[in-house]
Amino acid sequence: MSLLELAFEHSSEPVVSLLDILYYPDAQLRRNAAVVENVDGTVASLVDQMLETMYAAPGIGLAATQVNVHQRVMVIDVSEENDTPQTFINPEILTAEGEEEMQEGCLSIPGVYETVKRPALIRVAAIDREGNPFEMDADGLLAVCIQHEIDHLNGKLFVDYLSPLKRNRIRKRMEKWIRDGANPDDLPERP
Amino acid sequence: MSTRAARVGHTSLRLACVRLVQQLLSNGGSLTRLLPEAQARVEPREQAQLQAWCYGFARHSGELAGIVDQLLDKPLKAKDLDVYLLMQLGILQLRHTPISAHAAVDETVKVARQLKKPWARALVNAVLRQYQRRADELEAALSDAQRLSHPQWLLARLQGDWPEHWETICQQNNERAPMTLRVNCRQGTTQDYLQRLRAAGHAAQQVPQLPQAVQLEQPAGVQLLPGFETGAVSVQDAAAQLAAGYLTRHARRDGRLLDACAAPGGKMAHALELGHFAEVLALDHDPQRLQRVADNLSRLKLTGNSRLQAADAAELALWWDGVPYDAVLLDAPCSGTGVIRRHPDIKLLRRESDIQTLVAAQSRLLDSLWRTVAAEGVLLYATCSVLKCENDTQIESFLARTDDAALLDATWQILPGDGGMDGFFYAALGKRSRSTIAMGRSDES
Numbered sequence: 136m137s138l139l140e141l142a143f144e145h146s147s148e149p150v151v152s153l154l155d156i157l158y159y160p161d162a163q164l165r166r167n168a169a170v171v172e173n174v175d176g177t178v179a180s181l182v183d184q185m186l187e188t189m190y191a192a193p194g195i196g197l198a199a200t201q202v203n204v205h206q207r208v209m210v211i212d213v214s215e216e217n218d219t220p221q222t223f224i225n226p227e228i229l230t231a232e233g234e235e236e237m238q239e240g241c242l243s244i245p246g247v248y249e250t251v252k253r254p255a256l257i258r259v260a261a262i263d264r265e266g267n268p269f270e271m272d273a274d275g276l277l278a279v280c281i282q283h284e285i286d287h288l289n290g291k292l293f294v295d296y297l298s299p300l301k302r303n304r305i306r307k308r309m310e311k312w313i314r315d316g317a318n319p320d321d322l323p324e325r326p
Numbered sequence: 327m328s329t330r331a332a333r334v335g336h337t338s339l340r341l342a343c344v345r346l347v348q349q350l351l352s353n354g355g356s357l358t359r360l361l362p363e364a365q366a367r368v369e370p371r372e373q374a375q376l377q378a379w380c381y382g383f384a385r386h387s388g389e390l391a392g393i394v395d396q397l398l399d400k401p402l403k404a405k406d407l408d409v410y411l412l413m414q415l416g417i418l419q420l421r422h423t424p425i426s427a428h429a430a431v432d433e434t435v436k437v438a439r440q441l442k443k444p445w446a447r448a449l450v451n452a453v454l455r456q457y458q459r460r461a462d463e464l465e466a467a468l469s470d471a472q473r474l475s476h477p478q479w480l481l482a483r484l485q486g487d488w489p490e491h492w493e494t495i496c497q498q499n500n501e502r503a504p505m506t507l508r509v510n511c512r513q514g515t516t517q518d519y520l521q522r523l524r525a526a527g528h529a530a531q532q533v534p535q536l537p538q539a540v541q542l543e544q545p546a547g548v549q550l551l552p553g554f555e556t557g558a559v560s561v562q563d564a565a566a567q568l569a570a571g572y573l574t575r576h577a578r579r580d581g582r583l584l585d586a587c588a589a590p591g592g593k594m595a596h597a598l599e600l601g602h603f604a605e606v607l608a609l610d611h612d613p614q615r616l617q618r619v620a621d622n623l624s625r626l627k628l629t630g631n632s633r634l635q636a637a638d639a640a641e642l643a644l645w646w647d648g649v650p651y652d653a654v655l656l657d658a659p660c661s662g663t664g665v666i667r668r669h670p671d672i673k674l675l676r677r678e679s680d681i682q683t684l685v686a687a688q689s690r691l692l693d694s695l696w697r698t699v700a701a702e703g704v705l706l707y708a709t710c711s712v713l714k715c716e717n718d719t720q721i722e723s724f725l726a727r728t729d730d731a732a733l734l735d736a737t738w739q740i741l742p743g744d745g746g747m748d749g750f751f752y753a754a755l756g757k758r759s760r761s762t763i764a765m766g767r768s769d770e771s
């Protein structure tokens with residue numbers, strides 16, 4: 136019956152509309168993102184596309200800076216099931232305490248994972264996708280991820296917390312990987 | 327941010343692509359059916375690429391095989407089909423993707439080991455490197471069927487039916503189709519929806535002559551379309567949107583419509599949105615596909631005056647209560663040769679012998695359903711085919727054997743790419759009451 140089935144399928148070829156992610160050491164990743172003045176449909180649509188891009192990557196957080204949009208917008212989903220997306224527009228850390236080390240990776244530096252020390256418990260204020268302001272407390276992976284993404288909006292990357300020697304080695308590996316065609320099957324991690 | 331994901335358990339992108347095309351060729355199903363399973367086996371970030379490659383493979387398979395054949399001293403054994411396809415996948419990457427040549431060759435060669443055929447590494451490597459050196463010469467030696475990636479039997483039929491257009495048809499078949507939407511006029515105007523699209527960052531234009539049709543400049547996932555979930559809009563090619571215009575033009579208002587082969591239900595939903603018919607019965611032989619019609623109608627909030635029934639439309643005894651229909655839509659099972667640009671696997675799956683079967687099924691449906699049409703009613707015959715035997719010739723023989731049938735308009739053969747549309751065929755057949763038959767048939771063709 137497959138031939139009849141085919142004949143009936145007039146639906147469009149499914150498509151995925153994903154944003155391109157900038158790779159370290161792209162200079163655009165160093166820009167300071169602008170405050171969002173007005174949360175409108177354009178911002179909501181950016182949020183939707185960023186979420187789709189983040190899930191496809193796959194990642195647990197994505198800042199607008201990484202897709203070359205220099206506005207203070209970031210999306211996060213740290214759930215196992217990828218069913219708890221969170222949007223942070225104009226995020227600000229109100230308080231931070233404690234200290235925790237965690238291994239971090241970054242969609243702009245694929246394949247590289249290094250341990251970074253950050254405050255363990257934070258309180259953050261931001262605006263959600265519908266334009267409503269909110270405040271929340273975060274710890275664990277969520278706290279790390281929020282701080283990691285806010286760093287992006289300020290032009291900062293997690294490799295900036297590493298020694299210059301280590302950072303340089305990562306930069307060289309990334310440059311070679313990009314020169315070779317940025318093949319996602321052959322990430323610049325060490326064997 | 328990302329975390330170190332478990333990388334075990336996933337199939338490599340290239341291996342998944344080879345396996346999927348192998349399954350396709352052994353008649354395991356269509357791309358639409360096989361792709362979701364294959365996508366579940368690769369890493370999520372590779373799913374879009376797997377899809378692009380598999381569609382690319384189907385689109386260009388004649389050309390890819392033609393090039394590999396020239397580079398092999400002797401054909402591979404049937405059990406090494408996977409190696410043959412792997413070499414074609416290598417050429418696909420070199421010819422039709424932006425992947426760097428050296429990554430394409432190296433990564434493709436590695437897959438030979440994943441196929442558990444390490445002996446093939448040197449062969450795959452040699453074939454791909456030869457291609458890089460001799461690409462122009464190899465391309466020049468391709469036959470028409472190979473160059474245009476159409477099976478020889480289909481090419482011959484297209485050349486016979488369309489002596490002046492066959493090459494354009496084939497080229498259009500190898501293009502990617504635009505994404506066209508149908509705005510649900512019950513929920514708002516096309517102009518308003520264009521505004522909503524623009525506000526959401528989608529560039530789009532209205533399609534001339536089609537009041538509800540909007541073409542997106544860039545395809546987008548339906549979940550990104552404003553109001554899709556709540557039924558503001560559907561995805562439907564412009565050619566398919568012509569059906570509703572025919573039905574409203576030729577059938578009386580507030581009458582009864584039969585959609586004889588309804589799934590996935592786009593044309594009938596369009597007619598319901600326009601509110602022209604008081605009652606609609608949708609038939610489809612496949613209950614599962616009929617469920618999709620139901621889902622679509624409920625998304626569009628159109629469930630009110632329609633009824634769905636799983637039945638073979640030609641078996642009147644199974645479903646017809648004997649009350650005639652003012653309009654019958656027969657979107658007949660067909661070769662799909664007009665929508666190859668959306669379903670390039672049609673070129674791999676369709677056999678020449680299918681055409682006979684389809685033509686017979688179409689004429690059986692025409693004859694049976696004609697009995698259900700009311701006097702002065704209309705039967706709209708539609709196919710997404712460009713073959714004359716399914717279209718003009720089919721209608722000519724129907725008219726020759728059916729006294730009370732006459733064309734209400736000239737038939738319309740849309741070739742793929744005409745006005746950006748899919749290839750489609752329409753014939754609006756009017757049923758004359760017995761008293762007017764004596765006046766003779768109109769000579770439209």
